[in-house]
Amino acid sequence: xxxxxxxVVVIGSGFAGLAAAIEARKLCSSVIVLEKMAxxxxxxxxxxxxxxxxxxxxxxxDNIADSPELMLADMLAAGRNYNHRELARIVAERSxxxxxxxxxxxxxxxxxxxxxxGGHSVPRTYNTANTSGAGIIRPMLVRCREMxxxxxxxxxxxxxxxxxxxxxxxxxVREDYIFPNRESGVGKRIRAKQAVIxxxxxxxxxxxxxxxxxxxxxxxxxxxxxxxxxxxSLICALAAGATPVQLSMIQLGPWASRDEEGFGVGSMFxxxxxxxxxxxxxxxxxxxxxxxxxxRKLLVDAMLSSGRESIAIVDEMGVRHASTLEQCLKRGVVxxxxxxxxxxxxxxxxxxxxxxxxxxxxxxxxQGRDDxxxxxxxxDLQPLTHPPFFCIRLISKVHHCMGGIRINAKAQVIxxxxxxxxxxxxxAGEIVGGVHGASRLGxxxxxxxxxxxxxxxxxxxxxxPRSSI
Amino acid sequence: xxxxxxxVVVIGSGFAGLAAAIEARKLCSSVIVLEKMAxxxxxxxxxxxxxxxxxxxxxxxDNIADSPELMLADMLAAGRNYNHRELARIVAERSxxxxxxxxxxxxxxxxxxxxxxGGHSVPRTYNTANTSGAGIIRPMLVRCREMxxxxxxxxxxxxxxxxxxxxxxxxxVREDYIFPNRESGVGKRIRAKQAVIxxxxxxxxxxxxxxxxxxxxxxxxxxxxxxxxxxxSLICALAAGATPVQLSMIQLGPWASRDEEGFGVGSMFxxxxxxxxxxxxxxxxxxxxxxxxxxRKLLVDAMLSSGRESIAIVDEMGVRHASTLEQCLKRGVVxxxxxxxxxxxxxxxxxxxxxxxxxxxxxxxxQGRDDxxxxxxxxDLQPLTHPPFFCIRLISKVHHCMGGIRINAKAQVIxxxxxxxxxxxxxAGEIVGGVHGASRLGxxxxxxxxxxxxxxxxxxxxxxPRSSI
Numbered sequence: 001x002x003x004x005x006x007x008v009v010v011i012g013s014g015f016a017g018l019a020a021a022i023e024a025r026k027l028c029s030s031v032i033v034l035e036k037m038a039x040x041x042x043x044x045x046x047x048x049x050x051x052x053x054x055x056x057x058x059x060x061x062d063n064i065a066d067s068p069e070l071m072l073a074d075m076l077a078a079g080r081n082y083n084h085r086e087l088a089r090i091v092a093e094r095s096x097x098x099x100x101x102x103x104x105x106x107x108x109x110x111x112x113x114x115x116x117x118g119g120h121s122v123p124r125t126y127n128t129a130n131t132s133g134a135g136i137i138r139p140m141l142v143r144c145r146e147m148x149x150x151x152x153x154x155x156x157x158x159x160x161x162x163x164x165x166x167x168x169x170x171x172x173v174r175e176d177y178i179f180p181n182r183e184s185g186v187g188k189r190i191r192a193k194q195a196v197i198x199x200x201x202x203x204x205x206x207x208x209x210x211x212x213x214x215x216x217x218x219x220x221x222x223x224x225x226x227x228x229x230x231x232x233s234l235i236c237a238l239a240a241g242a243t244p245v246q247l248s249m250i251q252l253g254p255w256a257s258r259d260e261e262g263f264g265v266g267s268m269f270x271x272x273x274x275x276x277x278x279x280x281x282x283x284x285x286x287x288x289x290x291x292x293x294x295x296r297k298l299l300v301d302a303m304l305s306s307g308r309e310s311i312a313i314v315d316e317m318g319v320r321h322a323s324t325l326e327q328c329l330k331r332g333v334v335x336x337x338x339x340x341x342x343x344x345x346x347x348x349x350x351x352x353x354x355x356x357x358x359x360x361x362x363x364x365x366x367q368g369r370d371d372x373x374x375x376x377x378x379x380d381l382q383p384l385t386h387p388p389f390f391c392i393r394l395i396s397k398v399h400h401c402m403g404g405i406r407i408n409a410k411a412q413v414i415x416x417x418x419x420x421x422x423x424x425x426x427x428a429g430e431i432v433g434g435v436h437g438a439s440r441l442g443x444x445x446x447x448x449x450x451x452x453x454x455x456x457x458x459x460x461x462x463x464x465p466r467s468s469i
Numbered sequence: 470x471x472x473x474x475x476x477v478v479v480i481g482s483g484f485a486g487l488a489a490a491i492e493a494r495k496l497c498s499s500v501i502v503l504e505k506m507a508x509x510x511x512x513x514x515x516x517x518x519x520x521x522x523x524x525x526x527x528x529x530x531d532n533i534a535d536s537p538e539l540m541l542a543d544m545l546a547a548g549r550n551y552n553h554r555e556l557a558r559i560v561a562e563r564s565x566x567x568x569x570x571x572x573x574x575x576x577x578x579x580x581x582x583x584x585x586x587g588g589h590s591v592p593r594t595y596n597t598a599n600t601s602g603a604g605i606i607r608p609m610l611v612r613c614r615e616m617x618x619x620x621x622x623x624x625x626x627x628x629x630x631x632x633x634x635x636x637x638x639x640x641x642v643r644e645d646y647i648f649p650n651r652e653s654g655v656g657k658r659i660r661a662k663q664a665v666i667x668x669x670x671x672x673x674x675x676x677x678x679x680x681x682x683x684x685x686x687x688x689x690x691x692x693x694x695x696x697x698x699x700x701x702s703l704i705c706a707l708a709a710g711a712t713p714v715q716l717s718m719i720q721l722g723p724w725a726s727r728d729e730e731g732f733g734v735g736s737m738f739x740x741x742x743x744x745x746x747x748x749x750x751x752x753x754x755x756x757x758x759x760x761x762x763x764x765r766k767l768l769v770d771a772m773l774s775s776g777r778e779s780i781a782i783v784d785e786m787g788v789r790h791a792s793t794l795e796q797c798l799k800r801g802v803v804x805x806x807x808x809x810x811x812x813x814x815x816x817x818x819x820x821x822x823x824x825x826x827x828x829x830x831x832x833x834x835x836q837g838r839d840d841x842x843x844x845x846x847x848x849d850l851q852p853l854t855h856p857p858f859f860c861i862r863l864i865s866k867v868h869h870c871m872g873g874i875r876i877n878a879k880a881q882v883i884x885x886x887x888x889x890x891x892x893x894x895x896x897a898g899e900i901v902g903g904v905h906g907a908s909r910l911g912x913x914x915x916x917x918x919x920x921x922x923x924x925x926x927x928x929x930x931x932x933x934p935r936s937s938i
Contacts, residue, residue, distance in 0.1 A: 208888055215906075
C-alpha cells in the first residue's frame, strides 16, 4: 500500500518548508521534502530577501524604538483587522529571534542598513546581502544536505491520505512530474509516521482560481510569482477538510515595473528607493495622489482608481538606497534624466504641474510634515533637488495570497467542520490564511514563513510516531 | 441503501428553495423540500419583503427610467467589482419577469409605491403589502401544497452522497432533528433521481464560522438573522467538492435598532424612512458623516470607524414612508419628539451642532444637491421642518453572507478542483457566493433567490432521471 515511509513529510521547498524540515530533523530520524518544480525554493528564492524584525540589533544600533506590539499594530492596521490576531502576534514576537537564527545558525548575511518599508511605523527591515531570498534559501539547502534531508524535485502532491481516524497518514504524489502537466509522472504513496507539513505557498499564478475569488484579476493582469504558484495543493488541503480562510484577499504589488515581466529588479527599486525617498506621480496630472509609504492595499487602490498610470521619481541622493539600480538601468526598467524637464518630456508628464509637485513636496520635506497625504518624513529624507533624476514606470501585479487554510498557534491545520485540528497535519507560509488579514506588509512574509515553518517542524516531529509498516 | 427516492430533492424552504421546488415540480413527478428548522421559510419569512426590479410596472407608471444594465451597474458598484458578473447580470435581467411571476402566478400583493433604497440609482424596490417576506413565502407554501410538494421539517442535511462518477446522488439526513443538537434525530438516506438543490441560506448566526472569515465579527456582535442561519450545509457542500467563494465578505446592516434584538421592526423604519427621508447623525458631534443613501458597506464602514454611535432622524413628512412606524413606537424602537431641542436632550446630542446640521441639510435639500456627502436629493424630498421628529438609535448587526459556493449561469455547483459542474448538484440563494461581490444592495436578495431558485429548479428537473432502485 505504501511505497516509502518517513517520520515527517514536508511539501514545498521555500522558506516555510525548509525551515520546517530543518527543525523537524533535529528531533526525528527522517524527513523528506517534496517539491513539484524542477528547482527548489519556489517564490522564496526570487523574493527580495526582506526580513522585518521588531527589536533587532540594527534597530538598537540606530536607536530605533520598536517592539512586537508595534509590529503587531502595524500588521493589524494594514490587515484592516481581518488578521487572525494570535497568529500575527506570534510572527511579531518571534521575528527577531528568528532573524538571529538565520544569522547565527544558518550564516545568512544581511546588509548593515535597515530599510523603512511602507506601512511599517519604523525602519525594521533587514536586507539580505544579495538583495534576494536566495540569500536565505541557499544556506537552508546547504543545511538540509548536512542534515541528510532529501529534497525530491518534480514530485507533485496529488492528494492527502487519511487514516481511519481522519488523521493524515501520508500523501499521494506523482514523481518525475513535469509542471504543469497533471498526467505526467508516476503515482506513489509516501507515508508519514509522525506528520505531514504543507508549505506550498500561494496561488497568485493560478489565473482561473484567483479570478473566482477576485474577478477583477483577469488573465491579462501580470504576476510577480514564479509560475508554479498555483492552487492544486490548496485544493488538496480543502478536500482533506481544511478550513478555507479569506481566499479572496489577494494582494497586488504597487511597485512593479511596466517594463519587465514578473517581480524583476524594478520592484526592489521602488520599495527601497522610489517610494521611501521619492515621489509617486500620476502620469496624466503630474501630481502626487497618495502617501508613497502607505501599505500595499492603500497604494494599489489609489493607483487603480481612475485607471491611473503612475511613475516613481527619485534623485541622486535617494537612489543610493536602491540596491538593484545597476540592473534596473541596464534593463531599461529605470531611466536616468539630467533634469525634471527632461524626465517630463520623455515620460509625457505635463511639466508645469510636475515642477509644482516637486516644489511643494520639497517644502513639506523641509517642514518635516506631509499634511496632504500623511507620508512619514524621517529626518534623513532629503528634498528632491539633486539631479540626475531616476524614474520607474509602474504597474500593479498580483503578488501575494493573504488567504489560505486555517492553522492554530501550533501550526496545526484546523478542520472546517469541527474547528478542531486535523490530526498529524501542519501548515506554514503563504498556504496559511489569516496572518496578514486584508493586506500583507512588505518584508513580513519571510518572518511569517520561517516562524511558522519552525513551529510546524518542531510540533510535527513531536507527534508520537506510528509503528512502521 | 436508500430509504426514499424523489426526482428532485431541495434542501431549504426559503425563497430559493420553494421557488426551485415549484419550478421543478412543473417538470417532474416528485419533489421534496427538506428543512432543518421546525417552521418553514428561514430568513425569508422574517425579511422585509423588499424586491428590486429594473423596468417594472410601477417604474413605468412613475416615469422612472431604469434598465437591467443600470441595476447591474449599481450591483457592481456596491460589490466593488468583486461580483461574479454573469450571475449578477442574470438577476438584473430577470428581476422584473420574476416580480411579475410572483404577482400573476403566486398572487403576491405589493404596496402601490416604490421605495428608493441606498445604493440604487433610482427607486426600484417593491414592498410586499405586509412589509414582510412572509407576504411571498406564504403564497409559495400554498402553491407547494397545491402541487403536492411535501415540506419535511426538522430534517437536517448531514451529508451529500455522490455516485461512482462523483455526481450527487442523494443526501444523508437526520429526521426529527432538534436544532441545534447534532446528535438528535434519526439517520436516513434520500435519493434524488434527477438532482439535489441546495438552498440553505447564509451563516450569519454561526458565530464561530463567521469569526474565522472575519475576526472582527466577535460573539457579541448581534445578528438580524433567524437562529438557524448556520454553516453546516455550506460545510457539506465544500466537503462534496464545491468551490468556496468570498466567504469573508459578510455584510452588516447599518440600519438596525440598538433597542431590540435581531432584524426587528426598526430596520425597515431606517431603510424606508430614516435614511432616504431623514439624516444620520453622530451622537457625539451632532453632525452628519455620510451619504445616508450609500450602500450598506459604505454606511457600516463610516459608522464603525471611530466607534461612532449614531441615530437617524426623520420628521412628520418623511415618517409617512415608514410602514412599521406603529410597531416601532409601541416597542420603543423609535421615539417621537415635539422639537429638535427635545430630541437633543433625550438623546444627549449636543444641541447647537445638531441644529446647525439640520439647517444646513435643509438648505441642501432646497438646493437639490448634497456637495458634502453626495446623497441623492429626489424632487419629493422635503426639508426637515415638520415636527414631530422621530428618532431611532442604530447599531450594525450581521445581516448577509455575500460569500458561499460557486455556481454557473445554470445554477450548477462548480467543483473547485476542476472548475466544472458537479453532476446533478444545484444551488441558489444566499448559499451561493459571488452575485453581490463585496456588498449586497438592499432588496436584491429576493430577486436573487427567486431568479436562481427557479433556474435551479427548471434545470434540475431537466436532468435525465436515473432508473429507480
